[in-house]
Amino acid sequence: MTRTGPAAAAARTADAFARLHGARPDGVWSAPGRVNLIGEHTDYNDGFALPMALPQATRVAARRRDDGLLRLYSAQSGEDRTTELRVTDLVPGAVPGWARYPAGTVWALAGAGHQVGGADLYVDSDVPAGAGLSSSAALECAVAVAYDDLYGLGLPGPELARTAQRAENAFAGVPCGVMDQMASVCCTEGAALHLDSRSLEHRQVPFGLDPHGLVLLVVDTRVRHDLADGAYAALRAGCERAAGLLGLPALRDLAPGELGAALDRLPAELAPLVRHVVTENARVTEAVRLLAAGDTPALGPLLTAGHASLREDYRVSCAETDLAVDTAVAAGALGARMTGGGFGGSVIALVPAARADGVRGAVTEAFRRAGHRAPAVLRAVPSAGAARIA
Template structure:
């Protein structure tokens, strides 16, 4: 996070709210290397934080008001009474910060109002967890300003509860854990049940690699019901199999389990079980010092998301195909799906050519131009000023 970004949000706060903030906090977006739709099944994931972050200037208030403004918004300031916060009463982007304040109060914590000014560089709707970044920036700011003393996993759970119960998105905890707990130069091996984490070194540059994010610009809203239906299907399957969660189904028992399930649940279960296995294989390959060996796992994971989980779309499929054809070692969609972004692991010397190939393929297909950026393993949520 650059000093310029901190200075910009500080100046924006002065312009909107008058005076200086009590501090400036940042929480990053994330890409998930592997482990998609596993977190709400108590499974495993391997995300990393991005340099792009939600940057938030905050000042405590003593009158119970929550005043919210975004540099990416419509220019208006939203004013809410903290005591009146409740699910369904807040719309648009403001439901994420309001939801965190509400979730803290639901825990019985003595938090009140604040002036907030947001300036986020995380693209919205791109599958890079812009909402989790905002939630986690609010959570870490409130934790310090109100002296709550919550751990990183506790802050992630608060942010997840805000998104589940207040914003209406039944996500797992992976996005929030990545935003809070990642460290620079590492991927985060996450056990979504215990919230145990392991920092896995990820030195792509030292191995002559780049990880590209190909934003298809197909925007998705996970609150529209499709995500919830997937989660409900997984929970139904676990119940039919007599399991606490699909994480508890060993890979060796998958074939026998599938014949016991209704046809509509078979592909969901197959994806979750095989995806958990891909996470473990990815961690082994990183630990062995061969990050280039992640490539085939990415492409394999995309096929599972496309064919079994059915959360891909024409644009993400084309981005994967064009990237691999142009020299990427592997590629897959990242995030909840229904649009968003693709990640591609590429030799450093091929990065520009892969980006051009995907852009050209989109133009030939009549799609809008994708955005191309590089993912660099970055630090999690923190105070920056």
């Protein structure tokens, strides 16, 4: 019988490490991907978000080394070789491809003054890369928690998340906020994470789907995006410029009631960015209120409103994500929106369980008729954050 579940995945990863290196790893660590229920492009504006962790995760089997070498192997890289680096030689821009994420995490730990050295790392993942589900954050966070244990650092979750974010910002060159890494490290099973991106204060908000007869579907449009290509950086720069023009530390500090007057003071190209951030923060607050009141179905219209804002104001949607949202809602979803940085990636849809197959089929057929690649549709379950699993 085929082994399934996290324990079986950990065992397979450990076995693969042993075949590659001829010895067992010191342990296996895991960090999940995430979907963001609401609160997109708010984290780098010091705002609020409501992500949840996915069952899909990145696993790292690791063994500490005392010679300062960092040896990296990924089952998904398509490269049948180990990347070998020296920890003391790690500098931003020097490591290409997927390896820049784990290497950057080690670099960030060392740069923060932690006494870390080398390791053998074997990476295996079922988080789809480029799908807007934070595959890079999952990799960074899995390495961070592995190193935390291997070197006895004892770092709290938010500090591990900040370290992983620094790896992505300064080493990999992606100016992301901290939401992805906080979700990967700090989420708990059965809950969404209400995150204040400025203070890193966070709390678990119960997110029960089964009691309401609901499922959350994730539609991977298979349109791949690379947030290091400059478009993401341009959006962040626009938000920072707008905050400066308004005399604010960040757009998080603009209250909804002040939005109209603020927009009148901004250049036309910046006003839509500000409108999205302010209204999206308000949607997060409303979503948390609804979940606290046990009114999970009422999240649906908030999701759809968030997508409209991302499409019309932030302009990070695309034909495939728009088609997935419109088709899912027409087929019976209570609401849907793109999730992640945009320019492709995935859509989430809150769907009555009885209509889930119909929504899945309708979206697949709509993609076929439009000549798009067939999407992948999976069910999202609020899952636990990063941890040692073997």
